[in-house]
Amino acid sequence: MSLFRDDLQALLNGPLHPWLAHVAPQLASWQQQPHGDFKRWQRVLAQLPALKSDTYQLGDTVSVGNIEQASDSQRAQLQGLLKQLMPWRKGPFELFGLHIDTEWRSDWKWQRIAPHLGDLSGQQVLDVGCGSGYHLWRMLESGADHAWGIDPGELFLTQFQAIRSYMPAAIAKRAHFFPLGVEHLPTQNNFDTVFSMGVLYHRRSPIDFLYQLRHQLKRGGQLVLETIISEGDEHHVFMPGERYAKMRNVWYLPSTGALSHWLKRCGFSEIELLDVSTTTTDEQRRTPWMENESLADFIDPNRPNLTIEGYAAPRRAVFRARRA
Numbered sequence: 001m002s003l004f005r006d007d008l009q010a011l012l013n014g015p016l017h018p019w020l021a022h023v024a025p026q027l028a029s030w031q032q033q034p035h036g037d038f039k040r041w042q043r044v045l046a047q048l049p050a051l052k053s054d055t056y057q058l059g060d061t062v063s064v065g066n067i068e069q070a071s072d073s074q075r076a077q078l079q080g081l082l083k084q085l086m087p088w089r090k091g092p093f094e095l096f097g098l099h100i101d102t103e104w105r106s107d108w109k110w111q112r113i114a115p116h117l118g119d120l121s122g123q124q125v126l127d128v129g130c131g132s133g134y135h136l137w138r139m140l141e142s143g144a145d146h147a148w149g150i151d152p153g154e155l156f157l158t159q160f161q162a163i164r165s166y167m168p169a170a171i172a173k174r175a176h177f178f179p180l181g182v183e184h185l186p187t188q189n190n191f192d193t194v195f196s197m198g199v200l201y202h203r204r205s206p207i208d209f210l211y212q213l214r215h216q217l218k219r220g221g222q223l224v225l226e227t228i229i230s231e232g233d234e235h236h237v238f239m240p241g242e243r244y245a246k247m248r249n250v251w252y253l254p255s256t257g258a259l260s261h262w263l264k265r266c267g268f269s270e271i272e273l274l275d276v277s278t279t280t281t282d283e284q285r286r287t288p289w290m291e292n293e294s295l296a297d298f299i300d301p302n303r304p305n306l307t308i309e310g311y312a313a314p315r316r317a318v319f320r321a322r323r324a
């Protein structure tokens with residue numbers, strides 16, 4: 001249990017203590033399974049140079065330390081080790097002058113969302129499908145007391161741990177990541193705000209998913225939902241074939257009208273469409289920290305408004321709603 005000791009302690013001592021009885025046994029059984037590359041990634045983590053700094057920034061580039069606080073050889077060591085945790089998809093981050101240029105400019109997504117959030121001060125917030133945890137740091141910047149992320153991705157967990165290991169203790173102790181799927185969460189209505197960004201289209205049962213998100217919210221709590229959408233009226237939901245933008249696991253792309261209707265049917269009120277934007281190859285692209293294919297390889301080179309399969313290229317909407 002040592003991997004999550006501090007996080008479970010934070011649960012025990014805070015308003016989320018009812019969560020502990022449910023989450024602790026799941027993490028215990030998670031740790032008993034063999035994790036393939038996870039042990040190798042954890043060995044990389046253990047070798048990271050012991051650098052310390054009180055300088056940090058939870059802004060567009062989430063960063064710790066500055067260039068003067070590490071020698072060139074320490075920075076080279078840091079780079080060599082962090083590159084073993086590639087691909088880095090969600091960021092950007094900077095550690096002691098080393099810039100981690102991730103596949104996604106996740107800061108752009110946050111810029112579309114943050115102005116609408118209101119004050120998160122004193123809140124317990126949950127990010128379902130949090131990736132590397134980049135947005136958890138931004139949620140703390142927006143005032144959240146504690147930001148809790150869940151994501152089954154074990155490489156994402158390791159990347160989160162790497163960044164957190166350099167954060168000053170007062171900040172680090174407010175950000176948490178559990179390698180769990182949404183389906184593992186109890187129905188306990190614990191959170192003030194629940195975020196789920198980029199996950200709905202991966203769910204085979206989007207209505208069940210919306211209920212699962214609702215079950216995490218206190219009465220009156222807010223949901224921030226971001227997902228790929230399709231064009232059409234409130235009756236229109238698009239299901240692609242085997243692949244969409246080369247992704248195998250894309251199921252339902254509702255129109256904004258249909259998604260609004262789903263939210264209402266699932267017990268949400270005050271439903272607001274905050275933003276619609278087309279994902280560009282400036283926002284999602286190959287970098288030295290993610291050398292695999294990226295959006296430019298997923299869209300038709302001659303018709304950039306279409307995916308390689310001939311479907312409408314990804315457009316994403318952000319909704320805010322309240323648990324009635």
Ligand SMILES: Nc1ncnc2c1ncn2[C@@H]1O[C@H](C[S@+](CC[C@H]([NH3+])C(=O)[O-])CC(=O)[O-])[C@@H](O)[C@H]1O
Nearest residue numbers: 090128129130131150151152153181182197198199
């Ligand atoms: N059952 C599940 N439960 C929870 N998470 C899951 C599950 N299955 C997959 N995921 C996770 O959902 C995330 C979706 S990526 C969005 C990241 C971030 N939110 C972003 O907005 O940049 C979307 C994208 O980049 O296409 C991945 O990290 C999965 O591991």
